Amino acid sequence: MQINDVKMDLSAVSATQYPKEGLPEIALAGRSNVGKSSLINTLIQRKSFARTSSTPGKTQTLNFYEVNQKLYLVDVPGYGYAKVSKKRRAEFGTMIEEYLTTRKVLKGIIILVDGRHAPSEDDVSMYQFVSYYKIPTLIVATKMDKVKKNQWNKTVAVVTKTLQINQRDQLQLFSSETKFGREKVWQWINEHL
Ligand SMILES: Nc1nc2c(ncn2[C@@H]2O[C@H](COP(=O)(O)OP(=O)(O)OP(=O)(O)O)[C@@H](O)[C@H]2O)c(=O)[nH]1
Numbered sequence: 001m002q003i004n005d006v007k008m009d010l011s012a013v014s015a016t017q018y019p020k021e022g023l024p025e026i027a028l029a030g031r032s033n034v035g036k037s038s039l040i041n042t043l044i045q046r047k048s049f050a051r052t053s054s055t056p057g058k059t060q061t062l063n064f065y066e067v068n069q070k071l072y073l074v075d076v077p078g079y080g081y082a083k084v085s086k087k088r089r090a091e092f093g094t095m096i097e098e099y100l101t102t103r104k105v106l107k108g109i110i111i112l113v114d115g116r117h118a119p120s121e122d123d124v125s126m127y128q129f130v131s132y133y134k135i136p137t138l139i140v141a142t143k144m145d146k147v148k149k150n151q152w153n154k155t156v157a158v159v160t161k162t163l164q165i166n167q168r169d170q171l172q173l174f175s176s177e178t179k180f181g182r183e184k185v186w187q188w189i190n191e192h193l
């Protein structure tokens with residue numbers, strides 16, 4: 001997809017701060033440091049529009065990025081970050097849950113997992129949560145530039161089995177380094193708006 005226009009619209013921690021429900025939204029979730037903000041930058045072809053960091057816990061609010069005046073990509077804070085206090089983690093949980101369960105214009109969610117490892121318990125919980133609410137989901141296994149090509153089938157098998165991906169959802173291998181999978185992710189997004 002060609003990107004003509006991106007705007008970082010706003011950051012929100014609760015429903016009163018979300019943008020008015022004009023455009024469809026696609027959210028990105030996953031463990032801290034898995035590469036959510038990097039995926040957004042790859043999709044919109046900007047190097048560091050969404051702020052990324054090698055230190056986990058960079059994204060701490062729901063960040064709404066408006067693309068081509070057509071949709072919002074919503075960067076969600078990462079889960080499973082051990083250094084965040086229990087209280088803070090509970091607040092994050094509430095913020096993410098509120099967004100995912102109440103947002104009418106949410107059309108789909110992209111859950112990122114690290115293609116180098118089996119999905120974690122947190123990943124499994126997250127996927128079960130969105131499946132329960134029947135939110136259309138694309139699983140993206142990222143950092144595939146770090147996985148040898150002859151292991152890619154194994155990544156597909158392990159991620160599919162661990163998450164028990166159901167038939168209405170899809171899995172896409174991806175790399176923000178090489179941009180592998182970018183068009184396929186856009187295709188899924190466009191099919192779900
Ligand atoms: N090799 C490689 N590194 C990646 C890839 N995607 C992200 N990274 C690196 O992983 C680190 C974390 O990336 P972010 O995009 O900030 O991760 P995030 O999921 O937004 O993290 P939080 O905001 O903390 O939840 C950075 O150092 C990125 O450069 C990828 O596809 N390949």
Ligand SMILES: [Mg+2]
Nearest residue numbers: 036037058059
């Ligand atoms: Mg981030």
